[in-house]
Each structure stands twice: as C-alpha cells, then as structure tokens.
Amino acid sequence: MATAPNALLPLPKLSPEVTAWVESVRQLTQPAAVHWCEGSAAEIKQLTAQLETSGELIRLNEKEFPNCHLARSNPSDVARVEHLTFVCTSRKEDAGPNNNWMAPAEAHAKMRDLYQGCMKGRTLYVVPYCMGPLDSPLSRYGVEITDSAYVVLNMATMTRMGRPALDLIARTGTFVKGLHSIGELDPNRRFIMHFPEELQIQSFGSGYGGNALLGKKCHALRIASYQARTEGWLAEHMLIVGLQNPKGETHYVAAAFPSACGKTNLAMLIPPESMPGWKVFTVGDDIAWLHPGPDGRLWAINPESGYFGVVPGTNPDTNRNAYNMIRHDTLFTNVAVTADNQPWWEGLKSGTPVTDWQGRPYDPKNGPAAHPNSRFTVSARNNPDYSPHSEDAKGVPISAIIFGGRRRTLAPLVYQARDWEHGVLVGASVASETTAAATGQVGVVRRDPMAMQPFCGYNFADYWQHWLNVGAKLSKPPQIFHVNWFRRDEAGRFLWPGFGDNLRVLAWMLDRATGAAHAHETAIGSLPLPEDLNLAGLDISPADITELLRVDTDAWRHEIAEFHKYLGQYGARLPAALKSQLARVEQALG
Numbered sequence: 001m002a003t004a005p006n007a008l009l010p011l012p013k014l015s016p017e018v019t020a021w022v023e024s025v026r027q028l029t030q031p032a033a034v035h036w037c038e039g040s041a042a043e044i045k046q047l048t049a050q051l052e053t054s055g056e057l058i059r060l061n062e063k064e065f066p067n068c069h070l071a072r073s074n075p076s077d078v079a080r081v082e083h084l085t086f087v088c089t090s091r092k093e094d095a096g097p098n099n100n101w102m103a104p105a106e107a108h109a110k111m112r113d114l115y116q117g118c119m120k121g122r123t124l125y126v127v128p129y130c131m132g133p134l135d136s137p138l139s140r141y142g143v144e145i146t147d148s149a150y151v152v153l154n155m156a157t158m159t160r161m162g163r164p165a166l167d168l169i170a171r172t173g174t175f176v177k178g179l180h181s182i183g184e185l186d187p188n189r190r191f192i193m194h195f196p197e198e199l200q201i202q203s204f205g206s207g208y209g210g211n212a213l214l215g216k217k218c219h220a221l222r223i224a225s226y227q228a229r230t231e232g233w234l235a236e237h238m239l240i241v242g243l244q245n246p247k248g249e250t251h252y253v254a255a256a257f258p259s260a261c262g263k264t265n266l267a268m269l270i271p272p273e274s275m276p277g278w279k280v281f282t283v284g285d286d287i288a289w290l291h292p293g294p295d296g297r298l299w300a301i302n303p304e305s306g307y308f309g310v311v312p313g314t315n316p317d318t319n320r321n322a323y324n325m326i327r328h329d330t331l332f333t334n335v336a337v338t339a340d341n342q343p344w345w346e347g348l349k350s351g352t353p354v355t356d357w358q359g360r361p362y363d364p365k366n367g368p369a370a371h372p373n374s375r376f377t378v379s380a381r382n383n384p385d386y387s388p389h390s391e392d393a394k395g396v397p398i399s400a401i402i403f404g405g406r407r408r409t410l411a412p413l414v415y416q417a418r419d420w421e422h423g424v425l426v427g428a429s430v431a432s433e434t435t436a437a438a439t440g441q442v443g444v445v446r447r448d449p450m451a452m453q454p455f456c457g458y459n460f461a462d463y464w465q466h467w468l469n470v471g472a473k474l475s476k477p478p479q480i481f482h483v484n485w486f487r488r489d490e491a492g493r494f495l496w497p498g499f500g501d502n503l504r505v506l507a508w509m510l511d512r513a514t515g516a517a518h519a520h521e522t523a524i525g526s527l528p529l530p531e532d533l534n535l536a537g538l539d540i541s542p543a544d545i546t547e548l549l550r551v552d553t554d555a556w557r558h559e560i561a562e563f564h565k566y567l568g569q570y571g572a573r574l575p576a577a578l579k580s581q582l583a584r585v586e587q588a589l590g
C-alpha cells in the first residue's frame with residue numbers, strides 16, 4: 001500500500017525523514033489505510049461525519065449548542081496516568097526522582113511488542129503539527145501518528161495542524177516523533193513513554209487528553225522542557241494573560257497552577273464591576289514557552305491554539321466568557337446530557353441531566369452526572385478576549401510570574417518573592433491538593449514544584465539550576481509571586497471569592513512590579529496589608545481578609561521542614577543557590 005499523501009491539494013515538499021518514519025510505523029502497526037492530515041475544514045467535516053456515523057461522536061442540540069459534539073471515553077480512561085508515564089533517558093539520574101524511568105532499550109522493546117500489528121483494520125493518521133505561531137522562530141514541530149480520529153480532531157483544534165506544518169518540517173528538518181495507538185484501551189497495557197534524547201514519544205492504550213494528544217503535555221512540556229534546557233529557555237505549565245489597566249497600559253502575566261486549579265478561568269478572567277476600565281486578553285491557558293529576549297526581559301508564546309479545559313463549574317456567573325465560548329463549535333468529552341440533548345455538568349445551574357457521562361440513565365447513586373475531569377476542546381479563537389498578540393512571532397513580554405496551589409490552609413492569598421533566586425525557591429516549594437485531572441486519590445496535598453511535577457522531562461534539581469541560569473540572563477526579570485485562591489475556614493467555606501475578584505490581587509502585583517504598591521516583609525516574602533488591596537465593592541469580612549493575609553509562623557516552620565526533607569532526595573545535584581535561599585527562609589522563621 002502506498003503511503004504517499006492523499007492528493008487533495010498540491011503535494012507539499014515532504015521531509016524524507018517523515019516519510020521513512022511513517023513507512024516504518026506502517027510496517028510495524030499494519031493499518032488498513034494511511035491518511036495524511038492536511039488540516040482543512042473539509043477534512044475536519046469528513047472526520048466528524050465519520051465519527052457521528054460510527055457513534056463515537058454524538059451531535060448535541062443544534063439550536064442551543066450549534067456544531068457541538070459529545071465523546072464518551074472508556075470509563076477506565078478519563079485522566080492522565082502518571083504512574084504509567086515514563087521518561088526514558090540513557091542515565092536514570094537524568095530523569096531524576098521526579099520521574100518514572102525505564103532504560104530506553106527496554107522501553108523501545110516493550111512498546112514495539114505492543115505496537116506490533118495494533119492498527120490492523122484501522123486507519124493510521126499522520127498528524128503534522130506546529131506548536132506556536134507558524135512564522136515564529138520560537139515554535140517547534142511534531143508529527144503524531146495515531147489510530148484515533150478523535151485524537152486527530154482534538155489535535156486540529158489544539159495545534160496548528162496540517163500541511164503548513166509539514167512544509168515547515170521539510171524546510172527545517174527537526175520534528176518530534178509521536179506514535180500513538182489506543183490499543184485495546186486496556187489499563188494493563190497502557191504506557192506513555194518519552195525519549196527526550198531522541199525527540200520521541202510513544203503512547204499506547206489510552207485515548208484521553210494528555211495521554212493521547214501528544215502535542216500537549218508530552219511534547220510541549222516533557223520533551224520541550226528537556227530541549228529548552230539545552231537551548232536556554234523554559235517550557236512551563238503556565239497560562240499567559242494580558243491585563244490592561246484603566247490608564248491603558250497592558251502587562252502580561254504567566255501563571256503556573258496544577259491541572260484543574262483554575263488556569264483557564266484566570267486566563268479568561270472577567271473584571272468585577274467595581275473595577276471599571278480594566279480589560280483582560282488571553283494569550284494561553286495551559287502552556288507557556290518563555291525566552292530571554294535581547295532587551296533583558298522574558299518573552300512568552302503559547303504553543304497551543306485551543307483549550308482543553310475542565311467543564312464542571314463553568315456557568316454564566318463564574319465565567320460568562322468561558323460559558324459563551326463553549327456554546328458553539330465545541331467538542332465535549334465525558335459530560336452528561338439533558339432530555340433535549342444539551343450537554344450538562346455539575347455547577348451549570350440550569351437544566352437536568354438524564355444521561356450520565358457513561359451513557360447510563362442518570363442516577364445520583366452512581367456519582368456525578370458529568371465526570372469531574374470532563375473537558376471541552378475549543379479553538380482559542382472562540383474566546384471573545386483572545387489576545388491579538390497571541391500570534392506575535394516574538395511573543396509577549398512577561399512582567400510577573402505567579403505560582404500557585406490549591407491549599408485549604410497555610411498558604412496566604414498572595415506573597416511576593418524578594419528576587420528571582422528566592423522566586424525559584426517559592427516555585428520549587430509549591431504543594432497542592434490533587435485533582436481529578438490525574439488518576440489516583442483526589443484532595444491529598446502533594447509537592448508539585450512549579451506545577452511541573454507530572455510534566456518536567458528531566459531531573460528537577462537540574463531544572464531548578466536551569467531556572468536560576470535563565471534568571472541570571474535577565475536584566476529586567478519578571479517579579480515572582482505565590483497565590484492561593486483556595487483557602488477555607490474550619491467549616492470548609494472558601495475565604496476568597498476567586499474568579500473575577502482575583503483581579504484585585506493581580507492589580508496589586510502589577511503595582512508591585514512597577515514599584516508603586518506597598519507591602520510588608522515577612523519570613524516567606526512580601527505581603528500586602530488589607531488596605532493595600534483594592535477591595536472596593538467586595539463583600540468580605542475584615543476577619544476573613546486578615547486570615548487570608550496571615551503568615552502562621554509555626555505552620556510555616558513545619559511546612560519548610562517538610563520541604564527541606566523533600567529536597568533531600570535530590571542530593572548533591574541540588575543547586576547551591578536554592579540551598580542558601582532555603583537556609584535564609586529557615587533562619588527568618590526562627
């Protein structure tokens with residue numbers, strides 16, 4: 001069987017490396033057909049129609065949700081699988097204690113066995129993609145081979161997918177090879193393997209999110225973070241948002257939070273009515289590639305072109321923009337449906353589910369109607385606040401970096417690091433309650449440095465050193481902050497309203513970055529006093545705001561001791577500057 005591209009359009013120049021690799025995968029996996037994706041609207045329409053016919057996609061209520069579809073995963077396949085995700089470097093210590101490791105030869109042999117004949121009777125799709133604007137020197141390319149048309153549709157939204165990417169690969173020669181097969185969706189035959197030294201990803205047995213859309217976490221974070229280290233930049237689990245103040249000045253902020261902790265909402269924030277004149281522009285909601293610029297500032301691009309966001313909780317009150325964005329041209333995965341075929345999820349505040357995410361009649365005894373990690377896949381261009389600078393080849397300049405976690409207790413609403421070095425310590429010390437975005441127990445606090453625990457493609461000790469090195473190259477580094485929107489009182493009530501009101505905290509940060517706002521020094525960093533924050537029009541008690549801005553020295557002493565213990569596993573590789581920053585905080589806590 002020929003593997004030449006389908007001749008719908010004039011043939012692009014093909015990289016011989018791509019054709020040779022596709023041919024070798026074809027021989028290994030033995031598909032019934034090979035389809036080279038061109039990324040055209042006609043192709044998307046045809047694949048969508050095909051999945052509707054096979055029942056893998058359900059068309060939703062056309063009047064209320066035009067051109068929206070629902071996909072249901074296998075119930076065993078609804079989140080990333082961190083325990084089955086490996087970084088296969090030649091030396092184990094290069095992957096570090098933060099990763100599962102397998103020797104490359106062993107991993108290749110294991111995967112080869114799984115891939116043998118796995119696409120019999122199926123179509124092999126060749127999905128060329130570009131991460132980042134097509135004309136940016138900061139962008140990188142990849143080709144994903146997959147036997148899932150659902151994955152193709154997601155990749156078409158999440159990346160610049162199709163012929164232009166294939167042309168760019170032919171011109172530049174370098175691309176990440178990602179091989180994906182859903183296999184039998186058997187959790188016992190499921191692996192997500194990364195070979196950063198070979199720019200390769202091999203994924204088998206899952207069709208879901210970060211396990212299967214290989215441009216996302218596998219390429220744009222695990223492989224890219226490894227590449228970025230050798231090339232002098234950073235690949236981070238961060239949203240990028242532009243904030244325009246009433247004077248008309250726009251500053252860009254990059255913020256790292258673990259999965260399902262509100263990155264999409266922060267990136268699409270709606271200013272509260274009591275803060276007139278503020279405007280928000282979304283550049284990205286999940287991943288940032290950050291490069292030191294010739295002007296000594298840090299510049300960011302969003303490698304993605306769509307959002308794979310958490311659905312539950314989205315409603316016109318929490319985020320009107322997000323709610324409107326997903327009311328058309330959206331692919332839903334694992335939500336419930338109403339009697340008139342509208343998608344439904346917990347926190348929607350209207351409608352009634354009749355069918356749950358598994359397609360069963362809805363019964364509250366079976367748990368939530370929509371899966372807590374149900375997702376929307378939508379083009380960034382659907383976002384009414386999509387930044388016109390998202391396509392800028394050089395990216396946007398970053399004024400502030402934010403790290404955050406989901407902590408019921410301890411971490412105050414906001415604090416600022418003294419400088420970049422201290423900021424690296426603050427980022428490294430992030431801990432957060434686990435969420436439904438990964439399989440395993442939900443709600444337990446775990447260490448998640450820079451929100452990169454599941455995504456850093458190499459040893460964290462080397463990663464922190466790399467952060468320090470990048471900072472040393474910046475004459476105008478961003479200010480670094482830590483936030484916690486998730487503080488609760490003993491009864492479990494949230495102390496901070498979150499969502500649009502987070503702008504009150506962001507405004508203080510931007511004033512700090514330009515040197516205008518007040519703060520007081522504590523052992524962990526600089527904090528605002530209640531009067532330093534714009535709380536106009538906010539219904540919050542003085543007791544709550546005092547609690548949100550309190551540094552509990554005893555609890556912090558315990559936290560830092562735990563963090564110190566955690567760092568022990570990185571041994572001699574731990575950067576000296578990180579150790580001295582830690583010693584300084586320990587001393588200040590007394």
Ligand code: SAT
Pocket residue numbers: 079080208209210211216217259260308437438
């Ligand atoms: O499954 S994804 O990795 O794409 C989403 C997430 O967990 O952040």
Ligand code: MN
Pocket residue numbers: 237258259260286
């Ligand atoms: Mn994410």
